[in-house]
Amino acid sequence: MHSSIDETFYGNFGVRVIDLNTDLLEVRNLTTSFRIEDDYYAAVDHVNLTVKKNEVLAIVGESGSGKSAFAFSLMGLHNKAKIEGQILYKGQDIANISPNKLNKLRGNEMGMIFQDPLSALNPLMIIGEQIEEILTLHQPKLSSKDKKVKVIDLLDQVGIPRPEHIYKQYPHELSGGMRQRVVIAIAIANKPELLIADEPTTALDVTIQLQILELIRDLKNEINAGIILITHDLGVVAEMADRVAVMYAGEIVEIADIYTLMSNAKHPYTRSLLNSIPTITDTDEKSKLHVIQGIVPSLKNLPRQGCRFKARIPWIDDSAHEENPQMHEIAPGHFVRCTCYQHFHFPDQS
Numbered sequence: 001m002h003s004s005i006d007e008t009f010y011g012n013f014g015v016r017v018i019d020l021n022t023d024l025l026e027v028r029n030l031t032t033s034f035r036i037e038d039d040y041y042a043a044v045d046h047v048n049l050t051v052k053k054n055e056v057l058a059i060v061g062e063s064g065s066g067k068s069a070f071a072f073s074l075m076g077l078h079n080k081a082k083i084e085g086q087i088l089y090k091g092q093d094i095a096n097i098s099p100n101k102l103n104k105l106r107g108n109e110m111g112m113i114f115q116d117p118l119s120a121l122n123p124l125m126i127i128g129e130q131i132e133e134i135l136t137l138h139q140p141k142l143s144s145k146d147k148k149v150k151v152i153d154l155l156d157q158v159g160i161p162r163p164e165h166i167y168k169q170y171p172h173e174l175s176g177g178m179r180q181r182v183v184i185a186i187a188i189a190n191k192p193e194l195l196i197a198d199e200p201t202t203a204l205d206v207t208i209q210l211q212i213l214e215l216i217r218d219l220k221n222e223i224n225a226g227i228i229l230i231t232h233d234l235g236v237v238a239e240m241a242d243r244v245a246v247m248y249a250g251e252i253v254e255i256a257d258i259y260t261l262m263s264n265a266k267h268p269y270t271r272s273l274l275n276s277i278p279t280i281t282d283t284d285e286k287s288k289l290h291v292i293q294g295i296v297p298s299l300k301n302l303p304r305q306g307c308r309f310k311a312r313i314p315w316i317d318d319s320a321h322e323e324n325p326q327m328h329e330i331a332p333g334h335f336v337r338c339t340c341y342q343h344f345h346f347p348d349q350s
């Protein structure tokens with residue numbers, strides 16, 4: 001195991017050197033396990049990835065694949081989970097710093113838009129005060145008057161009508177969409193250099209959605225922010241992402257730049273997500289196309305050994321599976337787990 005910050009064991013594809021000029025976040029072998037009854041189960045399993053400055057990295061995967069557990073781990077927000085591995089933010093391992101230091105980074109340099117806005121807001125505080133609290137972290141000397149002006153402006157930016165009125169309301173008085181916008185306002189209040197956006201626009205109508213995506217893009221363009229964008233919406237991915245990581249059962253199964261992923265995805269799981277594996281229509285063995293059925297198993301039911309994906313492609317001969325499937329770099333920057341893709345006949349292949 002390597003310990004210096006400029007070397008990493010990166011699956012089986014060698015050593016990656018961190019460049020602090022371009023790399024913002026480097027996650028190494030991150031494993032997040034939850035205790036269920038008397039054992040620990042990994043919801044995030046040896047994840048390795050990099051987020052560069054001025055980059056949107058999208059994370060996609062079915063419900064239960066570990067996307068939010070990953071995001072919470074980065075922000076140090078799991079209360080009881082066991083976290084292993086490294087989270088190097090600007091080269092500093094924030095998985096192992098004091099809660100005080102991490103608190104300063106959160107809401108200051110690092111912002112998060114939560115999938116569940118209600119749990120992210122304090123039910124006992126009016127919206128205006130919650131946002132002011134965050135602004136104070138960054139600019140402690142800001143006068144009360146200026147703070148209020150900024151809050152109203154932020155609420156306006158995230159598409160909240162009558163911001164002066166919302167300023168005085170409590171979270172439970174707002175609709176789900178409004179709360180989500182408040183959470184977005186809090187996340188971007190201090191222009192974070194790293195923004196983790198977990199399903200940021202799901203509860204919003206299309207016009208507001210576009211406005212929010214534009215705000216996220218501004219952050220990237222104005223201050224070179226790195227963005228992790230977690231979403232089920234492949235339209236949003238195509239629109240926003242520079243690179244995409246595909247997650248299945250806590251593991252990354254494919255990473256590529258957006259163009260490669262949309263045009264030349266290899267892992268059957270990615271193909272399935274992109275909806276490009278048609279149903280079995282042909283009786284000819286060679287041109288048979290396979291559908292991936294089932295759902296992500298619950299944590300307790302995930303296979304503990306070998307490949308977690310095996311159960312979902314039962315037509316592959318047992319001898320073809322790797323014992324411990326690793327990521328392979330099949331083209332520069334395009335990583336695919338195992339050899340799964342070689343056992344597929346895609347429509348565009350003879």
Ligand SMILES: Nc1ncnc2c1ncn2[C@@H]1O[C@H](COP(=O)(O)OP(=O)(O)OP(=O)(O)O)[C@@H](O)[C@H]1O
Nearest residue numbers: 034043062063064065066067068069070115298299
């Ligand atoms: N605090 C927890 N304790 C125990 N298990 C948990 C906890 N949080 C998440 N899990 C489990 O970890 C797995 C991953 O959950 P997670 O919420 O990260 O999925 P997700 O990819 O964000 O799904 P979705 O797309 O629905 O938001 C699931 O099996 C979930 O039940």
Ligand code: SF4
Nearest residue numbers: 307310321322338340
């Ligand atoms: S080929 Fe590899 S990735 Fe695919 S199911 Fe088998 S072991 Fe898993």
Ligand SMILES: [Mg+2]
Nearest residue numbers: 067068069115
């Ligand atoms: Mg989630």
